[in-house]
Amino acid sequence: MSNTDFKQWFIENFQTFEKSLNGEKTESFHEIRKDALSKFSSLNIPSVKDEEWKYTNISPVIKHNFNIVPPKTDVAPEIIGKFLFDKLEHHLLVFVNGEFRKDLSRLNELPKDIEVGSLAVAIKNNHPALLKHFGKYAEDSNNLFTALNSAFTKDGAFILVPKGKIVEDPIHIIFLNIGGEEKFITQPRNLFIAEANSQVTIIEHYGSDKDGIYFNNSVTEIFVGENSVVDHIKLQEESLKSFHIGRMEVDQERNSAFSSHLISTGAEFSRNEFTTRFNGQGGESMLNGLFMIKDEQFFDAHTMIDHAMPNCNSHEHYKGILQDKARGVFNGKVMVRPDAQKTNAFQENNSILLSDDAVMNSKPQLEIFADDVKCSHGATVGKLDEEAKFYLKSRGIGEESATAMLIHAFASDVIKTIKIEPLREYLEEIITKRFNQ
Incomplete structure (x- = not known):
């Protein structure tokens, strides 16, 4: 069509x-x-x-x-x-x-x-x-x-x-x-x-x-x-x-x-x-995200935090776990307008690729038109930390369990900021099932 x-x-x-x-x-x-x-x-x-x-x-x-x-x-x-x-x-x-x-x-x-x-x-x-x-x-x-x-x-x-x-x-x-x-x-x-x-x-x-x-x-x-x-x-x-x-x-x-x-x-x-x-003025904003995709799934997060007023704080942290031939996109923009002095903005995107065929496109952006601000942004895309995995294996933990533990720790960073305890437990269970821990 x-x-x-x-x-x-x-x-x-x-x-x-x-x-x-x-x-x-x-x-x-x-x-x-x-x-x-x-x-x-x-x-x-x-x-x-x-x-x-x-x-x-x-x-x-x-x-x-x-x-x-x-x-x-x-x-x-x-x-x-x-x-x-x-x-x-x-x-x-x-x-x-x-x-x-x-x-x-x-x-x-x-x-x-x-x-x-x-x-x-x-x-x-x-x-x-x-x-x-x-x-x-x-x-x-x-x-x-x-x-x-x-x-x-x-x-x-x-x-x-x-x-x-x-x-x-x-x-x-x-x-x-x-x-x-x-x-x-x-x-x-x-x-x-x-x-x-x-x-x-x-x-x-x-x-x-x-x-x-x-x-x-x-x-x-x-x-x-x-x-x-x-x-x-x-x-x-x-x-x-x-x-x-x-x-x-x-x-x-x-x-x-x-x-x-x-x-x-x-x-x-x-x-x-x-x-x-x-x-x-005086606003606070937090955007957190966690996406876990596999097979040939596609996920795209497009975010925009518009600091149109002074004395506001924003914190953004997105994480991705990609398996198989999954494809991910993170495009996050923080806009600090000319009058938005005393802005404090943090933005980060971290993704783990569990397959050579998985693809992640990350584009964190800062557009700053004010001079009295504190802003930072960054992105990482890579595989699991082999040294950490080796450490766990040297303590008698098997390959699959070591991988699952590291993934769980990576994902939990986002989930622990959710205030509702039963919901956190529900999400922890999803992660556990997903990665066979």
Whole structure:
């Protein structure tokens, strides 16, 4: 299928999507969708000739015709249980093939005025916070896949934490795609709003119970209000035949603190775009990532930390473990604008290649237009430390166990920064299974 066919497929099937809205196309929000479709039709499909896609060949994704309306499917609660990391002490939202499932979700007692639920309901009710924030951070005008998501926005997670409120337990959102014979696309659209002096932890979890072909095109917008604290964890455990393109845009106000942890093991092709922007002084931001890929999997992390205001701190550390013929990309940019004096920014990318056929492209970038700053960046790509392995073997530890221990220690650097202990244990178990420790 050609590039033109890929775009034409969605344009021609927009009416099919409109029919699935059950009359909602007469609502005012539908104008946003139609405007986004117009932008989608005018944008070019990215290619390796574009600097931002230099190492990322999109052709495996665009060769498919994905059904616009995913199939409805029954899901046993036990399947959801596979993706839980405690005894359901946290709040839980479940989406199956892009649709909110109230019967599988559970919200424990929440403080008054906190809203956690389906974006579709917020759209239906013309929620004021939705109209104020939707599309303000993840703009459609220069991103084909964001425009596609906006045009076909139907559901996703909506979280509003009002001023001064604290949500003690994590909010765990599971996006479960269950593929079969039918190839389909889901387009979750998430909006998380933490108003001034509030606090919340959100886990965005993408998984699959079957090895089907599907395309997950997600967009998440996060507003971190003045003096508020947001911890965000994204987990990708998807079908190894699936495709995942995710974009997260974060707006940080004065003295806010935001942390992001991306842990990825799934998808044949995945690209994650993360941007956080300081719109007030005194902000803190941390972006951590760990990807573990094998066979012929492809993973791409594109990050941007925009120091648009002075006296802000950022810390970014991404790690990769690549086996077989896997290919990875890390492109991290830290922008320090002219007025952003007293900026403190650290960025690092470390990757381990466990095969001669694995490939990693790393491009850490600093663009500094202020003179009173502390900034550093670096990248390493290599094999396991043979001296460390030799030391372990000399203590009677076998080759496989020594390798697994070193990998575990390398990966744990990222995981130990996650504050939720049951989630850390869940991730430790994934690493242990992956490398046969």
